[in-house]
Amino acid sequence: MGATADRAKLLGVRALSTILIALAVATPAGAQYFGAPRSYAGNALWLSAGSGDTRAVTLSDNASGGIWRMLQAKPLEVALDLGNSDRSVGVSVRRAVVPLTFQGTACTGCAGQVQSQVMLGTYRRATPLFASALRQIVELGAGLTRWSALTGRDGATLPIIASNDDFTYSVSVGIGMPLGDRLEAAVHYDMLQTRHEMQTSGAVGTATRGYTAFNTLRFSARLRLGQ
Numbered sequence: 001m002g003a004t005a006d007r008a009k010l011l012g013v014r015a016l017s018t019i020l021i022a023l024a025v026a027t028p029a030g031a032q033y034f035g036a037p038r039s040y041a042g043n044a045l046w047l048s049a050g051s052g053d054t055r056a057v058t059l060s061d062n063a064s065g066g067i068w069r070m071l072q073a074k075p076l077e078v079a080l081d082l083g084n085s086d087r088s089v090g091v092s093v094r095r096a097v098v099p100l101t102f103q104g105t106a107c108t109g110c111a112g113q114v115q116s117q118v119m120l121g122t123y124r125r126a127t128p129l130f131a132s133a134l135r136q137i138v139e140l141g142a143g144l145t146r147w148s149a150l151t152g153r154d155g156a157t158l159p160i161i162a163s164n165d166d167f168t169y170s171v172s173v174g175i176g177m178p179l180g181d182r183l184e185a186a187v188h189y190d191m192l193q194t195r196h197e198m199q200t201s202g203a204v205g206t207a208t209r210g211y212t213a214f215n216t217l218r219f220s221a222r223l224r225l226g227q
Contacts (some may be wrong), residue, residue: 001018002053005159005187007146008063010157013159015126018102018105021039033052035154040175042055042084042205043082043083043084043088043195044082044084044224044225044226045080045081045082045131045224045226046080046081046082046083046088046090046219046222046223046224046225047078047079047222047223047225048077048078048079048081048092048216048220048222048223049077049078049079049220049221050076050077050186050188050219050220050221051074051075051077051218051219052074052075052190052216052217052218052219053073053074053186053216053217054072054073054074054075054096054214054216055072055073055097055214055215055216056069056070056071056072057070057212057213057214058070058154058200059196059201060196060199060210061147061161061196061197061198061199061201062197062198062199062200063159063161063162063164063197064102064104064150064158064160064161064198065104065105065106065152065159065160065199065200066102066103066104066105066106066107066159066212067102067103067104067199068101068102068112068114069100069101069102069103070098070099070100070103070114071098071099071100071101073096073097073098073099073116074096074193075094075095075096075116075118075216075218076096077079077093077094077095077218078092078093078218079091079092079093079122080092081122081219083124083183085098085126085135086125086126086127087123087124087125087126088123088124089120089121089122089123090121090122090148090186091119091120091121091125092118092119092120092122092141093116093117093118094103094115094118094120094198095115095117095118096114096115096116097113097114098114098115098116099111099112099113099153100112100113100114101174102152102158104159105218106158106159106162107152107157107159110152110156110157110158111152111153111154111156111178112150112151112153112158112174113149113150113151113153114147114148114149114150114151115139115148115149116145116146116147117145117146117148118142118143118145118146118148118168118192119143119144119145120141120142120143120168120170121141121142121143122138122139122140122141123139123140123141124139124177125137125138125139129175133177133178134175134176134177135175135177135178135184135186136173136174136175136176137172137173137174137175137176137186137188138171138173139146139169139170139171139173139174140169140170140172140174141151141168141169141170141171141172141189142167142168142170143163143168143169144166144168145165145166145168145194146151146163146166147161147162147163147164147165147196148163148164148166158176163197164197166195166197167194167195168192168193168194168195169192169193170190170191170192170193171191172188172189172190172191172218173188173189173213174186174187174188174189175187175223181224182224183221183222183223183224184222184225185219185220185221185222186218186219186220186221186222187217187218187219188216188217188218188219189215189216189217189218190214190216190217190218191213191214191215192212192213192214192215193211193213194211194214195210195211196209196210196211196212197209197211
């Protein structure tokens with residue numbers, strides 16, 4: 001199921017990218033997309049909001065002493081950055097309630113959920129895509145993922161954990177389409193790596209940390225604030 005879903009998402013991204021590129025190429029090089037200029041001059045504050053689908057992933061968790069078989073989640077993201085349409089720096093916050101199946105000594109095959117909040121400092125770079133008004137977007141980020149409120153569903157009781165933070169870094173690639181001189185719509189593929197404390201292992205019972213990948217297909221809108 002997971003591999004099939006990933007292939008479907010990849011095909012969706014490729015199809016959307018192909019349509020956008022075809023529209024852009026069909027537009028004369030000197031034309032504007034919905035009246036949008038090629039680049040917005042001057043620095044400004046930008047507010048972004050978006051949502052998407054994060055693929056299912058399995059995470060070993062030392063705090064609860066179990067395996068979290070996370071199902072597909074739908075995170076919501078809000079970001080604020082300062083700069084122009086080409087380069088900017090900012091912060092983003094992403095939150096999701098992730099459904100999961102818990103595997104451990106406390107409970108085997110139990111339905112549950114956990115809250116995830118990702119807080120990143122970000123750098124954004126956008127460049128023209130071919131001879132069109134479309135923009136190729138690359139975003140880099142670094143910060144923390146906070147896990148909290150591990151609870152059971154359908155009457156299951158899961159171990160109680162304290163909120164804990166994991167170092168996280170991210171790379172995102174996407175395509176943006178200007179909708180005037182203040183608004184941009186975009187599709188992104190986000191790749192987050194989170195360094196999480198795994199279950200205790202080894203003869204001395206020490207916990208180890210390892211990276212887990214969280215990949216998300218996300219759609220967003222970006223609005224320039226002020227004048």
